[in-house]
Amino acid sequence: MEKNTKKICLLAALLFIITILSPNVSLANGDSYEVSSSVLNIRSEPSNSASLVGQFTKGDKVSVFNEQYGWVQTYYGGEPVWVAKHHLIPTGDSNQAEAPAAESAGEASGSVTVSADSIYVRSGPSTEDTIVSYAYKGDSFDVVSTSGDWLKISLSDGGTGWIAAWLTTDGNANAAETTEDSAPTVEAAQTQSSSSGSLSGYNIVIDPGHGGKDPGAIGLNNVYEKDVVTSTANYVVQQLEEAGANVIMTRSGDYFVSLEERVRISNSYNTDAFISLHYDSFSAVPVSGVTTYYNSNADAALAGSLNSTLSSTVSLPSRGTQPAGYKVLAETNAPSVLIELGYITNPHDLTVVQTADYQSSVARAITNGLINHLSN
Numbered sequence: 001m002e003k004n005t006k007k008i009c010l011l012a013a014l015l016f017i018i019t020i021l022s023p024n025v026s027l028a029n030g031d032s033y034e035v036s037s038s039v040l041n042i043r044s045e046p047s048n049s050a051s052l053v054g055q056f057t058k059g060d061k062v063s064v065f066n067e068q069y070g071w072v073q074t075y076y077g078g079e080p081v082w083v084a085k086h087h088l089i090p091t092g093d094s095n096q097a098e099a100p101a102a103e104s105a106g107e108a109s110g111s112v113t114v115s116a117d118s119i120y121v122r123s124g125p126s127t128e129d130t131i132v133s134y135a136y137k138g139d140s141f142d143v144v145s146t147s148g149d150w151l152k153i154s155l156s157d158g159g160t161g162w163i164a165a166w167l168t169t170d171g172n173a174n175a176a177e178t179t180e181d182s183a184p185t186v187e188a189a190q191t192q193s194s195s196s197g198s199l200s201g202y203n204i205v206i207d208p209g210h211g212g213k214d215p216g217a218i219g220l221n222n223v224y225e226k227d228v229v230t231s232t233a234n235y236v237v238q239q240l241e242e243a244g245a246n247v248i249m250t251r252s253g254d255y256f257v258s259l260e261e262r263v264r265i266s267n268s269y270n271t272d273a274f275i276s277l278h279y280d281s282f283s284a285v286p287v288s289g290v291t292t293y294y295n296s297n298a299d300a301a302l303a304g305s306l307n308s309t310l311s312s313t314v315s316l317p318s319r320g321t322q323p324a325g326y327k328v329l330a331e332t333n334a335p336s337v338l339i340e341l342g343y344i345t346n347p348h349d350l351t352v353v354q355t356a357d358y359q360s361s362v363a364r365a366i367t368n369g370l371i372n373h374l375s376n
């Protein structure tokens with residue numbers, strides 16, 4: 001009897017120690033999550049350009065052991081792999097995350113419509129919080145809660161974000177405040193020196209990479225490649241149209257478009273040039289700059305022209321042109337390039353590429369590069 005009690009005590013002590021040492025105790029160490037998107041790509045490294053190892057589907061349970069730039073490490077087939085954290089929701093013991101937050105100072109008040117041209121969606125209720133995406137005039141959102149002059153809204157991807165009430169139909173329009181958290185608008189680009197020459201009569205396909213359930217690379221501060229790409233593409237389209245081009249976009253909002261569909265769109269027009277826009281990620285932070293990829297010899301001249309104007313126009317260093325086997329380059333009939341416009345995993349690049357100045361300089365470089373290429 002006494003021996004048994006001793007044994008039980010020992011066992012209890014052992015269990016206690018195991019619990020203390022268990023990876024579940026600290027954050028991102030064996031915490032369990034559930035996949036919230038219909039499909040979640042599994043990659044060999046924390047980068048969207050890393051090789052695809054497999055896919056999880058909605059409802060799959062994932063234990064997380066490490067976290068880096070919005071990617072988390074788990075195991076798949078016994079191997080360490082990485083998935084984008086954005087598509088995971090905490091389960092089980094982390095259920096506090098689902099509880100109503102203390103920040104819910106105000107009641108939910110139905111829906112709200114963006115009244116400024118374009119605004120930032122942030123991770124918290126202040127201009128100090130990280131930008132998680134953009135919203136545009138006329139976009140409507142359900143309001144989850146409020147905090148001061150800020151509205152917490154539901155986003156189409158199932159997440160939430162914060163927007164400034166004074167930039168919505170909810171706000172008491174105060175002229176002094178209205179521009180405070182406006183995102184750079186396409187109109188801002190018009191004040192930059194515009195492109196010379198003419199692209200009239202040319203069909204240009206602009207392919208903003210990723211979108212919807214596919215965030216692309218996830219940079220520092222949880223910046224999504226798809227959002228920076230969308231914003232940049234708007235500048236590019238604007239300048240190309242000013243130069244007279246007929247511009248076709250493979251996506252014009254935050255929704256998913258397959259690579260096959262992007263190719264199909266380009267091939268269904270008499271396309272003169274196909275330009276895919278991306279931002280890079282790399283696990284080593286110091287990598288910086290712009291790279292122009294091409295597939296065939298027919299694409300190389302276009303890549304050369306664009307690389308030349310990019311390196312003379314934009315502020316990030318040029319990494320030159322490189323051959324690559326991307327599907328959107330290999331399967332489009334038109335001369336095509338894929339431009340990686342900077343590394344959102346590099347703090348310097350990330351700051352630069354989010355500015356209106358940078359994005360409109362990219363637009364200028366692409367427009368002038370096309371003019372040089374097509375008029376020769």
Ligand SMILES: [Zn+2]
Pocket residue numbers: 048209210216217225277278279
């Ligand atoms: Zn990309």
